Amino acid sequence: MGDLLITVAPTGAETTKDDCPKLPTTLAELVETAQRCEAAGAAMVHVHIRDDEHRPTLDPQRLKDTVVALRESTDLVVQLSTGGSVRDPLEDRLKVLDAHPDSCSLTMGTTNFGDDVFLNPWPFVCELYQLSQDRKVVPEFELFDLGQVAALHRLLDKYGLPHGGKVHADLVMGVPGGMPGTADALVASVAALPSQTTSWSATGIGRSTLAVALASLAKGGHLRVGMEDVLTLARGVPVEHNDQLVRRVVELGRIAQRTPMTPAEARTLLGMD
Ligand code: KMH
Numbered sequence: 001m002g003d004l005l006i007t008v009a010p011t012g013a014e015t016t017k018d019d020c021p022k023l024p025t026t027l028a029e030l031v032e033t034a035q036r037c038e039a040a041g042a043a044m045v046h047v048h049i050r051d052d053e054h055r056p057t058l059d060p061q062r063l064k065d066t067v068v069a070l071r072e073s074t075d076l077v078v079q080l081s082t083g084g085s086v087r088d089p090l091e092d093r094l095k096v097l098d099a100h101p102d103s104c105s106l107t108m109g110t111t112n113f114g115d116d117v118f119l120n121p122w123p124f125v126c127e128l129y130q131l132s133q134d135r136k137v138v139p140e141f142e143l144f145d146l147g148q149v150a151a152l153h154r155l156l157d158k159y160g161l162p163h164g165g166k167v168h169a170d171l172v173m174g175v176p177g178g179m180p181g182t183a184d185a186l187v188a189s190v191a192a193l194p195s196q197t198t199s200w201s202a203t204g205i206g207r208s209t210l211a212v213a214l215a216s217l218a219k220g221g222h223l224r225v226g227m228e229d230v231l232t233l234a235r236g237v238p239v240e241h242n243d244q245l246v247r248r249v250v251e252l253g254r255i256a257q258r259t260p261m262t263p264a265e266a267r268t269l270l271g272m273d
């Protein structure tokens with residue numbers, strides 16, 4: 001039985017193809033990445049898509065085609081990002097659910113995001129959450145700071161449990177503008193999670209990736225990794241393929257006596273049975 005959920009976030013919306021030619025931006029590259037990451041131990045894929053010029057897009061047909069292609073070629077839990085890029089309008093982000101993913105990310109508040117602002121006003125969060133309940137899509141609550149943990153309490157108190165009855169949160173740590181990617185911040189955030197939380201994972205952006213992964217394992221949490229979050233394996237050593245990051249945390253998990261979950265086990269964890 002697996003007891004470690006590994007999510008791969010292979011692409012993101014921030015890195016350009018010119019800056020990182022190995023970033024999977026086409027559908028073929030995304031499918032190949034998803035297959036290799038599943039073979040390496042991932043059970044869920046957090047998906048951002050790109051257009052023909054490799055720019056972030058929320059094009060509805062592309063999103064639908066992506067969900068279908070990932071379902072045909074892998075067993076992974078398919079999670080579409082509703083965060084998109086910092087330039088995506090809120091109404092386009094709501095339409096992501098029209099693609100019928102298994103899961104969607106749902107960020108619990110507005111965050112300074114480097115020099116930009118990742119906008120998640122409270123009415124938008126509430127609308128997206130209720131839409132996920134109506135559409136039977138399981139949300140993953142993305143928490144960029146401690147205030148967003150408090151917002152998750154408010155959301156669950158007001159609107160009840162997600163579709164499927166499980167509450168899965170993901171601590172996104174080390175964004176310039178959010179909480180730091182440290183063991184101390186992870187411990188404080190985990191202590192503050194709502195009692196309804198049934199599972200949580202964590203990811204550390206950039207050089208905080210290893211500190212966050214180790215702290216998460218130490219606290220019994222799950223892991224997200226991928227080129228959305230980190231582009232180097234060590235100083236000056238670029239990631240060549242997302243499966244390197246998955247294999248690295250599988251090894252960390254092995255040392256911590258944790259076994260990667262299969263996608264089927266992940267579906268049970270997340271209330272998708
Ligand atoms: N690209 C970031 C602005 C999510 O996927 O839900 C937002 C993000 C969060 O990546």
Ligand code: ZN
Nearest residue numbers: 012081083228
């Ligand atoms: Zn994302």
